[in-house]
Amino acid sequence: xxxxxxxxxxxxxxxxxxxxxxxxGHSVLAGDLVLSPGRSEHTANWxxxxxAPLSAELDHERPRSIRLAMPIPTRxxxxxANGWGATRFEPDTRPCTDLDVLLATGRLLHARxxxxxxxxxxxxxxxxxxxxxxxxxxxxxxxxxxxxxxVGALVSRLMAELNTTxxxxxxxxxGDLAGNVLLDATGIxxxxxxxxxxxxxxxxxxxxxxxxxxxxxxxxxxxxxWSGGARRQAMLRAALFRLLSDENPDVAGYxxxxxxxxxxx
Numbered sequence: 307x308x309x310x311x312x313x314x315x316x317x318x319x320x321x322x323x324x325x326x327x328x329x330x331g332h333s334v335l336a337g338d339l340v341l342s343p344g345r346s347e348h349t350a351n352w353x354x355x356x357x358a359p360l361s362a363e364l365d366h367e368r369p370r371s372i373r374l375a376m377p378i379p380t381r382x383x384x385x386x387a388n389g390w391g392a393t394r395f396e397p398d399t400r401p402c403t404d405l406d407v408l409l410a411t412g413r414l415l416h417a418r419x420x421x422x423x424x425x426x427x428x429x430x431x432x433x434x435x436x437x438x439x440x441x442x443x444x445x446x447x448x449x450x451x452x453x454x455x456x457v458g459a460l461v462s463r464l465m466a467e468l469n470t471t472x473x474x475x476x477x478x479x480x481g482d483l484a485g486n487v488l489l490d491a492t493g494i495x496x497x498x499x500x501x502x503x504x505x506x507x508x509x510x511x512x513x514x515x516x517x518x519x520x521x522x523x524x525x526x527x528x529x530x531x532w533s534g535g536a537r538r539q540a541m542l543r544a545a546l547f548r549l550l551s552d553e554n555p556d557v558a559g560y561x562x563x564x565x566x567x568x569x570x571x
Contacts, residue, residue: 307332307343308323308334309323309334309336309341309343309387309388309390310388312387312388313341313387313388313390314336315381316380316381316382316384316387317336317337317339317341317378317380317381317387317390317392318337318381319336319337319338319339319341320336320337321336322336323335323336323341324336326340332344335395338394338395339378339392339393339394339395340375340392340393340394340395341390341391341392342390342391342392342393342499343389343390344389345385345386345389345390345391346386346433346435347384347385347386348429348432348433349429349433349502350377350385350386350391351385351429352427352428352429352430353427353429353500353502354377354379354385356419356422356423356427356478357374357375357376357377357500358376358377360374360418360419360422361373361374361375361376361377362376364418370492370494371414371494372411372414372415372418372494372495372497373396373490373494373495373496373497374415374496374497374500375393375394375396375496375497375498375499376393376394377391377392377393378392378393378394379392380392393498396488396490396496397491398490398491399488399489399490399491399496400488400489401485401487401488401489402487402488402489402495403518403522403523403524405514405515405518405522405524405528407487407489407495408483408484408487408514408518409511409514409515410495411483411487411495411497412480412483412507412510412511412514413507413511414495415480415483415497416477416479416480416507416510419477419478419479419480420477420478420507422478423477423478426476426478426504427478427502427504430478430502430503430504431504436550436551437481437501437547437551438503439550439551440546440547440548440549440550440551441481441503441505441547441551443546443550444543444544444546444547444550445505445543446468450465450550453550456555456557457549457550457555457557460549460557460560460561461546461549461550464542464545464546464549464564465546467542468539468542468543469539471535471536471539472536473505473506473508473509473536473539473540473543474506474507474508474536475506476504476505476506477504477505477506477507478502478503478504479502479503479504479505479506479507479509479510480497480500480501480502480510481501481502481503481505481509481510481513481547482499482501482513482517483497483510483513483514483517484513484514484517484518484521484522485517485521485522486498486499486500486501506540508536508537508540509540509543509544511540512532512537512540512541512543512544513544513547513548515528515529515532515541515544516529516541516544516545516548516560516563517548519563520548520556520559520560520563526562526563529541529563529564541564545560545564548560
């Protein structure tokens with residue numbers, strides 16, 4: 307799938323685009339911009355005004371510790387054109403698969419976001435996509451319905467183990483860090499595709515750990531650090547979030563990962 311000529315025109319880039327690896331495999335490089343499909347105009351309208359100035363601020367810091375992909379508006383100052391969003395291309399990046407680096411990046415990013423955003427943005431509570439639905443179920447704010455039989459038993463077991471242990475204050479977090487952190491040419495973490503949630507940073511960290519084990523080959527032994535207390539509760543909610551939002555979840559894989567960390571009984 308390629309952007310329409312109108313999209314190239316609105317972002318003022320040439321039409322001779324090049325497909326890019328990473329993400330879901332649908333982004334393209336056009337001129338000095340990365341164009342990505344499936345962007346929500348509603349989300350971009352409140353999120354990008356937060357991300358853009360923070361990206362500029364982080365790029366001007368010396369020494370740099372973390373970077374954010376800079377969102378770019380269209381010529382008519384809109385953040386999304388026909389479902390396509392744009393960020394400035396960063397050359398010579400490579401995927402980051404080191405879990406320790408991913409976790410350190412998340413902690414730095416979430417500290418900066420907490421300092422910038424004191425209250426939940428209005429738009430973040432109005433999402434109704436499958437990820438937002440799964441997140442609310444994982445935190446007991448809505449009841450599951452229509453759960454596929456394949457995941458039903460594990461979902462029930464996880465939900466039965468939830469309790470009211472506090473995970474920390476809610477804040478703006480990136481709920482999909484694993485796979486969305488690159489290293490720039492100098493080795494500085496470069497964060498892309500912020501998936502916004504208003505949840506405790508500990509939950510976002512649990513999602514990152516679980517995703518790294520399930521999708522990036524991280525050693526499942528790391529799950530042992532999430533076997534009790536608030537960290538266990540965060541991991542249970544991370545697992546529910548993924549099981550209920552993934553279109554074809556690897557249920558057996560999630561069970562093995564959770565058993566490795568003794569997160570289920």
